[in-house]
Amino acid sequence: MDTHNVQRLEALLETVQRPSRYTGGEVNAIVKEWKEGRTTFCFAFPDTYEVAMSHLGMKVIYAAVNREDDLLCERAMMPWVDLLEGLKKEKLPLFSLESRRALSDFDCVGFTLQYEMSYTNILTMLDLGGIALESKNRAEDAPIVIAGGPCAFNPEPLHSVIDAFLLGDGETATGELLRAIGKGRKEGKTRLEILRDLAKIEGVYVPALYEIIYKEDGTLASVTPSLPEARKPIKKRLELDLDAAFFPGETPLPFTEAVHDRIVLEVMRGCTRGCRFCQAGMLYRPVRERSVEKLVELAQSLFQSTGYEEMSLSSLSTGDYTQLLPLISSLNQNFEGKMVSLSLPSLRIDNQLQDALVDTAKVKKSGLTLAPEAGTQRLRDVINKGVTEEDLMRSVSEAFEAGWSQVKLYFMIGLPTETDEDLLGIADLARKVVGAYFALPKEKRAKGLKVVVSASTFVPKPFTPFQWAAQDTLEEIKRKQSLLRSALNIRGVTFNWHDPETSFLEACFARGDRKLAMVLLRAYELGCKLDGWNEHFKYDAWMQAFSDTGVDPAFYANRVREKSELLPWEIADIGVTKAYLWLENERALRGDITPDCRAGCEGCGLRRFDGVCPV
Amino acid sequence: MKMVASFQKLGPHRFIGHLDLQRAMQRALRRADIPVVYSQGFNPHLLLSFAAPLSVGIEGEHEVMELPLQNNITETEFVEKMNAVLPQGMKVVAAKLVTDDTAPAMARLAAAVYHISAENGFQALEAALPGFMNQSTIPYLKKTKSGERMDDFRPLVYNLTLKDGVLQAVLAITQQGTAKPDQLMGLLCAHAGMAVPRLSIKRARLLDERFAPLV
Numbered sequence: 001m002d003t004h005n006v007q008r009l010e011a012l013l014e015t016v017q018r019p020s021r022y023t024g025g026e027v028n029a030i031v032k033e034w035k036e037g038r039t040t041f042c043f044a045f046p047d048t049y050e051v052a053m054s055h056l057g058m059k060v061i062y063a064a065v066n067r068e069d070d071l072l073c074e075r076a077m078m079p080w081v082d083l084l085e086g087l088k089k090e091k092l093p094l095f096s097l098e099s100r101r102a103l104s105d106f107d108c109v110g111f112t113l114q115y116e117m118s119y120t121n122i123l124t125m126l127d128l129g130g131i132a133l134e135s136k137n138r139a140e141d142a143p144i145v146i147a148g149g150p151c152a153f154n155p156e157p158l159h160s161v162i163d164a165f166l167l168g169d170g171e172t173a174t175g176e177l178l179r180a181i182g183k184g185r186k187e188g189k190t191r192l193e194i195l196r197d198l199a200k201i202e203g204v205y206v207p208a209l210y211e212i213i214y215k216e217d218g219t220l221a222s223v224t225p226s227l228p229e230a231r232k233p234i235k236k237r238l239e240l241d242l243d244a245a246f247f248p249g250e251t252p253l254p255f256t257e258a259v260h261d262r263i264v265l266e267v268m269r270g271c272t273r274g275c276r277f278c279q280a281g282m283l284y285r286p287v288r289e290r291s292v293e294k295l296v297e298l299a300q301s302l303f304q305s306t307g308y309e310e311m312s313l314s315s316l317s318t319g320d321y322t323q324l325l326p327l328i329s330s331l332n333q334n335f336e337g338k339m340v341s342l343s344l345p346s347l348r349i350d351n352q353l354q355d356a357l358v359d360t361a362k363v364k365k366s367g368l369t370l371a372p373e374a375g376t377q378r379l380r381d382v383i384n385k386g387v388t389e390e391d392l393m394r395s396v397s398e399a400f401e402a403g404w405s406q407v408k409l410y411f412m413i414g415l416p417t418e419t420d421e422d423l424l425g426i427a428d429l430a431r432k433v434v435g436a437y438f439a440l441p442k443e444k445r446a447k448g449l450k451v452v453v454s455a456s457t458f459v460p461k462p463f464t465p466f467q468w469a470a471q472d473t474l475e476e477i478k479r480k481q482s483l484l485r486s487a488l489n490i491r492g493v494t495f496n497w498h499d500p501e502t503s504f505l506e507a508c509f510a511r512g513d514r515k516l517a518m519v520l521l522r523a524y525e526l527g528c529k530l531d532g533w534n535e536h537f538k539y540d541a542w543m544q545a546f547s548d549t550g551v552d553p554a555f556y557a558n559r560v561r562e563k564s565e566l567l568p569w570e571i572a573d574i575g576v577t578k579a580y581l582w583l584e585n586e587r588a589l590r591g592d593i594t595p596d597c598r599a600g601c602e603g604c605g606l607r608r609f610d611g612v613c614p615v
Numbered sequence: 616m617k618m619v620a621s622f623q624k625l626g627p628h629r630f631i632g633h634l635d636l637q638r639a640m641q642r643a644l645r646r647a648d649i650p651v652v653y654s655q656g657f658n659p660h661l662l663l664s665f666a667a668p669l670s671v672g673i674e675g676e677h678e679v680m681e682l683p684l685q686n687n688i689t690e691t692e693f694v695e696k697m698n699a700v701l702p703q704g705m706k707v708v709a710a711k712l713v714t715d716d717t718a719p720a721m722a723r724l725a726a727a728v729y730h731i732s733a734e735n736g737f738q739a740l741e742a743a744l745p746g747f748m749n750q751s752t753i754p755y756l757k758k759t760k761s762g763e764r765m766d767d768f769r770p771l772v773y774n775l776t777l778k779d780g781v782l783q784a785v786l787a788i789t790q791q792g793t794a795k796p797d798q799l800m801g802l803l804c805a806h807a808g809m810a811v812p813r814l815s816i817k818r819a820r821l822l823d824e825r826f827a828p829l830v
Contacts, residue, residue, distance in 0.1 A: 011813065013630065014672050020635065023627035027643075027702050255631045255639055307642030307700075338645075339653060339661075 001092075001100045008090050009100070016082040020255045021049035024075075024097030027253040028305055030062070031098045032072040039182030041065055041073045041174075042096050042106040042143070044129075046121035047114075047532065052077045053252070054260035056314065057112060057149065057170070063248035064171050071178050074098040074106075075252075076129070078121045081530070087128055094128035103129025108181050109143045110174070111162070113151035116509035117502060117532040119158065122147075123524040126161070133521060134160045135208060140191055144181050144198075148174075152205075153236075153283055154462045154569040157509050157516035159207035163191075164198045167205060167572050168236030169269075171246045176201050199229040203237035205571060206230065212514055218555055220513065220566040233573040236283075238612060242269060242290040249301030253308075262310035262343070263302045265295050267327065271316035272597045276384045276588050277373070277412065279461035280316055282576050285606050286613045287320075287598070292327045296334055303340060311335075312343045368399040371410040374418075375425025381591045382417050384584075389429070397436045405446035407433055413480050414458040414472035416588065423480055426453065427487035434492045453488055454496040455481070457503035461510050462569040463576065465584035468561040471507040473554075474500055501539040502531070507557035513568040516556070518549040575612070577605030617683050618649075618693055619720050620710035621821075621830040624675035628704045633668040639705075640680060647696040650685035666720040666821050666829055667727065667788055670795070674817040677708055679829045681720045687712075709830050724788055725824040726773060729796045731782040733812040741777055743807035748775060753802055768794060768802055773826075775803075785822070 001009065013019040024031075034040060043062055045052035052058060058075070065073035074096035079087065087094060093102035103109050109131065111122050123133055131145065132138045138145075147158065148166040155165040166173050177198060184194035192208075199206040209230035213221040225232050239245035247266065254261065270287040271280070299311060311331070315321060331342060372387055374380045380387060396407055411426050430453050437449045457477050460469045472480070477500040488495040509516055523545035530536035546553050561567065563582060570578065580603060587594060594602055606613045622640075624631070631639065641661045644651050653659040666679035688696075690710040697707045733740075747753075750769060757766040771794035773785040786794035796816050804811045821829045 018632075019630040019671070020627070020632070023630055025627045025702060025704070027639075027700070253639075253642065255628075255635045257635070257638070304646060307645035309642075309645075339659060 001095060001102070005092055006100065009092055009095070012083065012086045012090060012092070016086065017080060018256050021077070022079065022083060022097070024100075026255060028250045029098060029252045030066045030073075032066060034072070034099065034101075037186075038070055038072050039108070039178045039185075040106045041071060041178050042076050042103055042109045043073055044076045044103065044109050044111050044122075044125055045078070046111055046118040046125060047078050048080055049077045049254070050256070050258050053254045053258035055112070055114070056264050056266060059248055059251040060246065061110075061170055061174055063251065064246040065174060065178065067246075068175055070182070071175060074101075076103060076109075076125065078118075078125060078530070079128075081536070084124070084128065084529075093130045094125055104131050104143060106143045107185055108178055109145050111145070111147040111149075113147050113149040113158070115532060116151055116157075116506045117537075119509065119520055120524050120528045120531055122158070122161065123520070124529045127524075133524070135163050136160065138163075138191065142191075144191070144194060146177060146198075150280065150283060151510075153279075153572050153574060154510065154512070155205055155207065155571075156514045156568045157512040157520060159514050160517045161520075163195055163206065163208075165205040165207070166237065167203050167234055167574075169239040169245070170237070171239050173201065173203055173237045177204065196227060196229045199227075199231065202231075202235060204231075205234045207514075210571070214513075218515075220568060222566070223571060233571055235573045235609070236575065238609070239269075240288065240612065242266075242288045243294045247290075247294075247298055249298055250305040251302065253306045260312070261308075262312055263299060263306065263308045263340075264312055264314050265299055265302075266290065266315060267295060267313050267318060267321045267324075268315040271320070273317060273320070273386060274384050274584070274594050274596065274602070275373075276382070276465040276584055277415065277458065277461075278316075279464050282463045282581075282604075283574055284316065285575055285604065289321060289323065292323050292330055295327060296330050299331060300334060303335070303338065309339060310341050310343055318344065368395070368404050368406070369408040369410070370395060372429065373410065373412050374415055374422060375411065375427075375429055376422045378591060379415060379418060379422045379425070381593050382588050383415055384588070384593050386593065386596070389432075392429070393432060393436060396433050397439075400437050400440055400445055403446045405437070405448045406450045406452070408452045408454065409433070411453065411455045412458040413455045413484070414477055416466055416469045418480075420480075420483060423484055424487055426455070426484060427490065430488060430493050431490055434490060437492070449492045451493045452496060453493060455484060456498060457500045459503050459507045459510055462567070463572075463574050463581070465581050465588055467511065467567065467581060468563070468565075468585060470560045471504065471557045473558055474504055477503075499534070499537075502534075502537060504553070504557055505531070505539075505542055508553045509556075511568070512556050515549075515551050519545050519551050522548050575604070575606040575609050577608075580604045616687060616712050617681055617715055617717065618688075618690075618710055619679065619681045619713055619717075619830050620693065620697075620707050621677040621679050621828075622675075622697075622701075622707045623705055624669060624678050625704040626674070628702075629669075629672055629674045632671050633665070636669075637663065637665070643697060643700050644682070646700040649682075649693065649696060650688060652683045652685050664719065664721060666724050669818060670797075672816075673796070674815075676817060676819045677821065677828065677830065678818070679720050679724075679821050683715070711830050720821075720829050723823045723829060724821055726785055726822040726826065727788050727818055728820040728822065729782075729784045729786060730817045730819050731784060731796055731800065732780065732815050733782075734814075735812060736780045737777055737782055739809055740782070740803065740807050743803065744775055744777060747803055747806045748772070750806075755798065755802055766792075768798070772799065783819075785826070788821075 062073050065071045076096045145163045147162040148170050152165045180197045195206045198204050209227045211224045211226045215221045268289045270284040373385045460466045481497050526541040528541050652662045663682045669675050693710045694707050753768040755768040771787040771792050776783045
């Protein structure tokens with residue numbers, strides 16, 4: 001940005017809410033020189049600064065890329081509406097936090113796809129950043145636009161927007177992509193030549209290199225590589241040894257408070273519990289643990305570089321981390337007197353663990369959060385959530401005895417095979433939790449009982465045993481919500497639910513094909529953005545986008561797929577096979593449970609990847 | 616002993632709000648391994664206070680903070696350790712050890728020096744300055760928690776001088792009354808019969824009742 005523009009931007013920043021979101025200059029931010037031979041990458045997070053700076057993946061990639069001398073990584077986020085309007089009015093581009101360059105100045109711009117409802121933000125950021133929305137309209141010297149993250153495993157709804165997708169772990173692969181782009185640029189290659197080079201990298205999907213044919217009924221007929229570089233299927237990238245995988249000891253420290261503003265230690269990646277609704281549980285197999293030594297070393301370095309007051313242990317199922325107790329005691333030992341509290345996500349509170357917690361009393365006494373997900377044992381068996389009512393009531397009673405008075409219970413509504421009886425089971429469970437509190441003598445219980453029951457709407461996701469299932473219609477979800485609302489009219493219980501319209505759209509995009517890209521572009525034209533923020537979500541505009549493009553949302557959200565149907569996301573090979581997912585789907589419908597595979601291989605298909613599966 | 620220190624809040628850091636600044640400084644003290652003191656109780660917090668919050672958008676050259684110490688550390692050591700962990704534009708400028716019974720910086724504070732510059736200079740205002748200062752009273756609408764009322768601004772303005780195109784204003788910050796630079800500019804420009812130009816404001820110093828710097 002030239003001096004004149006910098007002055008206009010400074011003036012603009014004085015008029016917006018929380019301007020320190022846009023200034024960069026945080027402690028541990030890395031500002032590298034733009035010099036010859038250095039490939040420039042802008043990590044673009046399609047949500048606001050507060051959300052972006054809570055995201056561990058961005059911090060990892062940012063530091064991993066910046067430690068390489070021939071690469072440079074800066075950050076850009078979705079501006080809030082005040083700055084967004086201001087930039088448009090002043091004709092200023094969306095800029096990176098570090099060097100305040102327009103997104104269009106970079107060799108490569110990369111988006112992380114955490115949530116389907118952030119897709120219109122990607123278009124907004126490209127547009128404001130001076131990059132054509134669609135790959136086919138991009139100038140030869142425009143940045144190569146890449147994307148990764150969990151939603152990249154069904155890349156098709158963004159096929160015309162993103163030039164290349166990376167499927168799987170990004171620590172090593174991001175650098176490979178950037179070097180290929182840098183090399184191509186240096187050698188004066190065309191965009192297509194560079195994209196062909198990217199397609200040669202394991203885990204990379206370049207949608208332009210495939211021909212897609214649909215059947216008359218709208219389902220897929222075939223997906224055919226049109227050039228020899230195009231892989232099929234695309235095997236996900238894996239970092240097998242987490243101790244060896246890069247993890248930063250210094251992360252940018254936001255001035256304005258992020259949603260999660262603390263040290264986050266990723267103790268483990270992957271989960272083998274096999275909950276049938278859970279996409280992450282399938283995508284991130286196998287389970288890989290970080291060692292206690294490595295984690296303590298990282299914790300010390302992160303504390304020294306940030307001064308954070310809080311530390312959390314992160315993974316899909318931290319209670320399953322085999323070294324949890326040694327880790328907690330080692331952290332407590334190492335942070336003695338440093339005033340760092342350790343916050344743990346909802347765990348199975350077994351006795352041993354409780355002793356460790358009471359022992360130290362340094363663990364923050366926030367509320368207890370449990371996720372039974374369904375109200376009856378029958379339905380919990382269907383979704384393979386290995387939690388019994390007995391487990392749950394024991395955890396809750398122990399928590400009340402230990403001085404907690406707040407419990408959050410998470411459920412989903414609209415799960416396959418769900419009946420009204422299952423819904424009433426939620427109320428029944430809530431009533432029992434309240435009962436457990438009042439069962440304690442008055443002098444023994446903490447004041448202020450608060451049981452929060454949250455019910456989200458089930459969204460069937462690709463690569464889960466429910467990938468063939470229909471989502472309940474909006475009418476049905478609303479009926480179920482109102483049924484629950486009256487059933488949960490219990491003293492001490494608060495019921496939270498969400499507007500199901502967002503979940504309906506999420507369901508369309510989660511299992512969408514290439515036709516959804518037209519809908520997305522049209523919705524953007526109609527003014528859709530910040531869809532994940534309730535106050536900005538324009539459901540009517542979205543419905544108009546579907547109707548303008550002649551695409552039926554119910555085809556994606558509310559349709560049961562046949563076993564034989566070719567699914568748009570089959571281009572990706574996540575390790576777990578379609579045959580296994582179908583088997584799990586059948587077991588679900590029978591209510592048969594599948595044990596955690598650490599007790600014995602269940603044949604999910606991961607063993608096809610050489611030496612990957614530790615089980 | 617207590618440490619009283621002055622620090623900068625320059626450039627982009629002028630956009631950091633007061634609560635965010637508190638948190639940022641507390642974390643810096645922790646990174647620098649300063650022997651800080653925590654409050655007692657269920658949720659202990661690091662004891663640190665600031666002489667006067669600075670409005671978002673205004674730069675500070677010598678903002679003042681104060682903290683009790685667990686054990687002794689020299690002034691030089693404090694400055695060096697802090698500056699090793701603070702970002703550019705937020706460095707500690709001076710530090711002074713004082714005894715625990717010294718009145719808190721916040722209580723000693725009486726006035727602040729502001730440096731105000733305008734987009735196109737202050738030529739148009741220069742002639743109006745003496746007239747503005749010679750008024751016996753300057754009525755203004757004071758906003759308080761309980762509502763709005765008319766009050767006199769004149770006693771809150773100690774001095775105004777124009778030097779090299781920059782307006783230097785010494786304004787009161789006391790329990791009885793505080794004058795803010797944007798209020799001053801509003802009244803001054805109204806007096807001169809002109810619109811308020813785009814300003815850049817810097818708080819240069821915080822002063823005690825003898826008009827000596829707090830640190």
